Structures are given as structure tokens and as C-alpha cells.
Amino acid sequence: xxxxxxxxxxxxxxxxxxxxxxxxxxxxxxxxxxxxxxxxxxxxxxxxxxxxxxxxxxxxxxxxxxxxxxxxxxxxxxxxxxxxxxxxxxxxxxxxxxxxxxxxxxxxxxxxxxxxxxxxxxxxxxxxxxxxxxxxxxxxxxxxxxxxxxxxxxxxxxxxxxxxxxxxxxxxxxxxxxxxxxxxxxxxxxxxxxxxxxxxxxxxxxxxxxxxxxxxxxxxxxxxxxxxxxxxxxxxxxxxxxxxxxxxxxxxxxxxxxxxxxxxxxxxxxxxxxxxxxxxxxxxxxxxxxxxxxxxx
Ligand code: NAD
Numbered sequence: 624x625x626x627x628x629x630x631x632x633x634x635x636x637x638x639x640x641x642x643x644x645x646x647x648x649x650x651x652x653x654x655x656x657x658x659x660x661x662x663x664x665x666x667x668x669x670x671x672x673x674x675x676x677x678x679x680x681x682x683x684x685x686x687x688x689x690x691x692x693x694x695x696x697x698x699x700x701x702x703x704x705x706x707x708x709x710x711x712x713x714x715x716x717x718x719x720x721x722x723x724x725x726x727x728x729x730x731x732x733x734x735x736x737x738x739x740x741x742x743x744x745x746x747x748x749x750x751x752x753x754x755x756x757x758x759x760x761x762x763x764x765x766x767x768x769x770x771x772x773x774x775x776x777x778x779x780x781x782x783x784x785x786x787x788x789x790x791x792x793x794x795x796x797x798x799x800x801x802x803x804x805x806x807x808x809x810x811x812x813x814x815x816x817x818x819x820x821x822x823x824x825x826x827x828x829x830x831x832x833x834x835x836x837x838x839x840x841x842x843x844x845x846x847x848x849x850x851x852x853x854x855x856x857x858x859x860x861x862x863x864x865x866x867x868x869x870x871x872x873x874x875x876x877x878x879x880x881x882x883x884x885x886x887x888x889x890x891x892x893x894x895x896x897x898x899x900x901x902x903x904x905x906x907x908x909x910x911x912x913x914x915x916x917x918x919x920x
Contacts, residue, residue, distance in 0.1 A: 636666050636667060637667040637779060638778055639667045639668035640667075640774055640778065641669075641771045642668065645670075645690030646671070646688065646689055646690060647671050647672070647689070647692075648685055648691070649664075649673055649674065649693045650694045650695065650704060650708075651674075651675070651694065651696035652671070652693075654695055656695050656747070657720070658673075660695065660720065661673060663753070663779055667778070672685050676696075686708070687712070689712060689715050690712075690715060691715060691718065692715060692716070692717050692718070693718045693742075694718070694720070694721070694731075695719070695720040697847055697848070697851065698721055698852065698855060699851050701719065701726070701727050701730075702727060705717075705727060709735070712737070714737055714768070715735070717731050717734075717763075718731075718740045718742055718769070718772070719731060721743070722848075722852050722855075723792055723795065723852070723855045724759075724761050724791045725789055725791075728761055729788075732764060737765065738763070738764055738765040738766075739765075740761070740763050740769050742758060742760050743758070744758050745758065753781045754780035757784055758776050758781045758782070758783050758784070759791060760773065760783060760785055761786060761787060792855075792858075793858070796858050797862065799852050800852060800853045800856075800859035800862065801866060803853055804863050805866075806838045807849065807853070810839070830907070832914070873888070876888070
């Protein structure tokens with residue numbers, strides 16, 4: 624299986640594409656995502672140092688000969704931490720793993736005059752392998768000096784997608800902020816309604832179990848991270864308010880029992896999805912078959 628082949632790859636390590644790189648310093652390297660990347664870099668033979676929140680007293684010592692610095696601290700602290708990195712070697716690569724990109728990228732370009740790249744791994748620390756996972760990156764400065772890094776991610780199994788920081792943040796308004804927020808509200812609603820979760824699951828179709836899983840997994844993770852992601856930009860809030868407004872409009876159809884309006888809206892959306900509606904129906908059938916095969920209870 625995928626998991627086993629990853630385990631054996633770990634034992635033998637991954638190929639190292641930049642053996643002459645000076646030490647990699649991961650700021651926030653004791654955190655969830657930071658420690659995952661530390662492990663991967665170590666497995667590939669790089670020398671890795673962690674710079675945690677208590678280590679700023681010896682930051683100069685840790686950073687003076689860094690070949691690459693990767694920032695992986697909580698979002699709300701990212702820009703102020705980046706601002707402390709003004710003394711890196713000229714040829715050092717400065718990168719970050721933040722879930723938002725425009726602000727941190729700008730801060731990195733301002734503080735450091737060498738190579739800069741913004742990274743957003745589209746996965747959390749709970750994955751067992753980078754196989755088929757996506758890493759989004761935003762070019763900052765001197766891309767030729769960090770091509771090896773992007774290739775290293777590919778050796779770990781990841782797929783890379785390049786995008787501008789602004790477009791990234793716009794996309795994340797829907798993909799992260801709105802989606803996590805609706806999961807959050809659904810969780811709040813469930814907790815208030817207080818149904819018996821066991822019973823709910825026994826009554827569920829596989830697709831509803833998946834929905835429960837998608838909502839429930841949010842609450843197994845870090846509240847600060849999701850507060851930061853959802854509230855990271857005014858455009859997120861504006862998007863969420865538009866959604867709220869449409870929710871209200873849709874409820875009006877129910878209040879007036881307007882099934883014709885409901886069907887008109889339904890058909891408009893169907894038309895908007897186009898061929899994708901059928902595509903998603905088939906794709907979800909495949910996912911549900913897999914979910915059925917692996918569900919324990
Ligand atoms: P985390 O809280 O687990 O880790 C952050 C680490 O930074 C902690 O160890 C904390 O002690 C440390 N830290 C705090 N202040 C510091 C300082 N001043 N100097 C040095 N270290 C400091 O958070 P995480 O989930 O690993 O997230 C880190 C980054 O990764 C965030 O930018 C987040 O957006 C990004 N990210 C997280 C996920 C995820 O699912 N967890 C996914 C993609 C991207």
C-alpha cells in the first residue's frame with residue numbers, strides 16, 4: 624500500500640537535490656507543520672535547525688550561516704516574525720508555509736534581499752505521505768535559486784502549482800475561509816441542537832457521514848489556525864456576508880412555499896455547473912465506494 628511504501632522510503636531516506644546547502648532553519652519548527660517539514664528535510668539528508676519561540680536569544684547564532692529559512696509560525700504572528708529576519712546571508716533562501724500569501728510574501732521581500740518564495744502546502748500535519756498532495760507556490764525573487772526546492776517537494780511526491788499571491792488569496796476566500804466557516808457554523812448548530820451523534824450516524828447515508836466527517840475533523844484541529852484563516856482578510860468577511868445574504872434569500876422561498884422559484888434557482892445552478900454536475904456525481908460515487916470499503920462501523 625501507499626502507507627507501507629512511504630514507511631520504507633523513510634527508512635532509506637529521500638534523494639537530496641542540494642547536498643551542499645548550508646543548514647535549513649525552520650522558524651516554528653516545533654509546531655505541527657514545521658516539524659513535518661523538518662522531518663522531510665532530515666530524511667533527505669539536509670542539516671535542520673529549529674528556531675522556536677524561546678530561541679530568539681540565540682537567533683543570530685542559528686541564522687548566521689543559514690542556507691534556507693522557512694517560516695512556519697501561527698498566521699497572526701507571521702509578519703512580525705518575518706520582520707525579525709533582516710540579517711540573513713545574502714544568498715539564503717527565505718520561504719514561508721503560511722496559509723495566506725500576499726502579506727507574508729510582501730514582508731519577506733521587504734526584509735530580505737536574496738531569494739524569496741512563498742509556499743502553501745494544501746494539507747495538514749495529519750498526512751502520512753506527500754504523495755498526490757499539492758504545494759502551491761508564489762514566486763518572490765530569484766526563482767532560479769530555489770528550483771531545486773520545488774523539485775525536492777516533487778521527490779517527496781507532491782504536485783506543485785504556481786500562482787500569484789493575490790490570486791491565491793482570492794481563491795482561498797472560497798476554498799478555505801467560506802468552507803471552514805460553514806463547517807464551523809454547522810458544528811455550532813449541531814452542538815446547540817445536541818442530537819445523539821451515534822444515532823445520527825446509524826441513520827446516515829455514506830454521503831452524510833462524509834459530511835459529518837468533514838465538519839467533525841475541523842474540531843479535532845487548532846482553533847487559532849482556523850480563526851486566523853477565516854479572519855485573514857476583509858474579502859473573506861465580505862464573501863461570507865454575501866453567502867449569508869443568499870442563505871436568507873433562499874429561506875424566503877421556503878417561507879412563501881415558492882417551489883417554482885426553488886426549481887428556477889436549481890436549474891440555474893445546474894446550468895452553471897454544466898458538465899461538471901455529471902462529472903461530480905460520478906466522482907462522488909467513486910469516493911463513496913471507497914469510503915464504504917474503509918468504514919469500520
Ligand atoms: P502550530 O501552532 O502547530 O506551530 C507554530 C509554531 O510556531 C509553534 O511551535 C509555536 O510555538 C511557534 N512560534 C510561535 N511564535 C513563535 C516565534 N515568535 N518564533 C518562533 N516560533 C514561534 O501551527 P501550524 O498548524 O504548524 O501552522 C504553522 C503555519 O503553517 C501557519 O502559517 C499555517 O497557516 C501554516 N499551515 C498550516 C496547516 C495546518 O493544517 N496545520 C496547513 C497549511 C499551512
